[in-house]
Amino acid sequence: MRLLDHHFDGITMGDVVWHSRWETWVRLADTFRQGNVFLAGDAAHVHSTTGGQGMNCCMQDAFNLGWKLALVLKGYARPELLDTYEAERRPVAEQVIWAASSLHDIFMTHGKDIGQRTRTMFDPGYTEKVVNYCSGVAYTYRDYVQKPADLTELNGPAIGDRAPDLDFEQGGALFDRLRHEYFTLMAMPGDCDRAPVIERLQRRFSRVLAVETLPRSEALSKRYGATDGRLFCVRPDGYIGFKCSADEAHLLEATLEGVLTI
Ligand SMILES: Cc1cc2nc3c(=O)[nH]c(=O)nc-3n(C[C@H](O)[C@H](O)[C@H](O)COP(=O)(O)OP(=O)(O)OC[C@H]3O[C@@H](n4cnc5c(N)ncnc54)[C@H](O)[C@@H]3O)c2cc1C
CATH class of the missing domain: 3.50.50.60 (FAD/NAD(P)-binding domain)
Structure with missing residues (x-):
């Protein structure tokens, strides 16, 4: 008083x-x-x-x-x-x-x-x-999410980080595309030919994997580093479970195989 x-x-x-x-x-x-x-x-x-x-x-x-x-x-x-x-x-x-x-x-x-x-x-x-x-949003599971030893290190948010949100210049937010109970395979814009790879992953894990092909966007490049056709697999809780270039997609497939039974 x-x-x-x-x-x-x-x-x-x-x-x-x-x-x-x-x-x-x-x-x-x-x-x-x-x-x-x-x-x-x-x-x-x-x-x-x-x-x-x-x-x-x-x-x-x-x-x-x-x-x-x-x-x-x-x-x-x-x-x-x-x-x-x-x-x-x-x-x-x-x-x-x-x-x-x-x-x-x-x-x-x-x-x-x-x-x-x-x-x-x-x-x-x-x-x-x-x-x-x-x-509450700065936590990262970087030290705990398993990844293959021979995976190439890439810039941008790491495996185990919370996937950052952003607004696309074309409209809509990235998180709008992650709002479901499955993994999301985010295919970043790029000219590499990864359609067969994505098709294969989609076919194999169709029950738990949704594919989002993202548009070219400055905000996306800024938040996710050089995008050049990279693949990000975001877990249902919004954390990055895997990321790789399209030519290392077989490592993503092997990692999903290690976790999933389907
Ligand atoms: C004064 C105060 C201020 C706070 N301020 C914040 C804040 O600003 N921000 C924040 O994020 N957190 C805050 N917290 C913390 C937050 O309230 C708790 O962390 C949170 O409520 C815990 O949720 P819980 O579901 O784990 O447990 P609880 O909310 O404790 O739920 C457990 C439930 O189980 C029930 N239960 C217990 N035993 C049994 C039994 N044997 N059988 C059946 N039911 C049982 C209890 O009755 C209770 O309903 C604050 C806490 C306090 C005390």
Whole structure:
């Protein structure tokens, strides 16, 4: 109340009519899966509300697990796909816990020296790291999504990154084309002859693969690097599962074969 009196004119505090005690916990489950039981959301990880990411992270867990469960239950994917849930999501939970705890220490740890807390905020790279870890869209599964060792490295967003959205100059957004429950094979504009390759992939994986041939677009080149006929396979949760040039499409086919049963 004294703070309000000191800093704000014309605001007075009335009587507190309701209050509750709020406690915060920091917990992370050792494992997110045991047999057919999966932990997601607060059951798998809880932390301070500072940063406001708890629910977002919980929904991303569900988003990551949902399509994998659906494909395995339908018999379209191998059960090993389910192991990738913990491999991909537990590190994200660790990141969010670090960011939330670190912000909690700055904003809510009463009794700690204010100078020291302020200095932390000015540590080089601190703000960027904490914002990235808290933002909910900066997570990447780069280190966890399997890819062949002999795949050529290409510029632009990497395998395991969240596929970036963009507006086409011709109208419509890229995400409009990804709004379904399947993988999307995005064929980038280019002059190379990849029609037989795309046809083959479409035929083989027709039940789970939608093909989108994208128009030439400056926004697309900017967000996805040189496009020149490249193939991007976007997972149902919007993350890039694979990318290659058309002449390495056999590696994409082998990777899909490793995951899918059809
Ligand atoms: C004060 C506060 C502010 C927050 N602010 C934000 C914010 O700004 N942004 C954000 O992203 N997140 C925020 N969060 C975090 C967010 O609310 C949680 O991360 C999120 O609600 C967790 O969702 P959940 O489905 O995993 O768990 P819950 O929402 O806890 O759902 C679990 C459900 O299971 C039920 N249940 C428990 N046991 C059983 C049982 N044995 N049988 C049947 N049902 C059972 C419970 O009743 C509950 O309905 C905040 C949390 C708090 C406490």
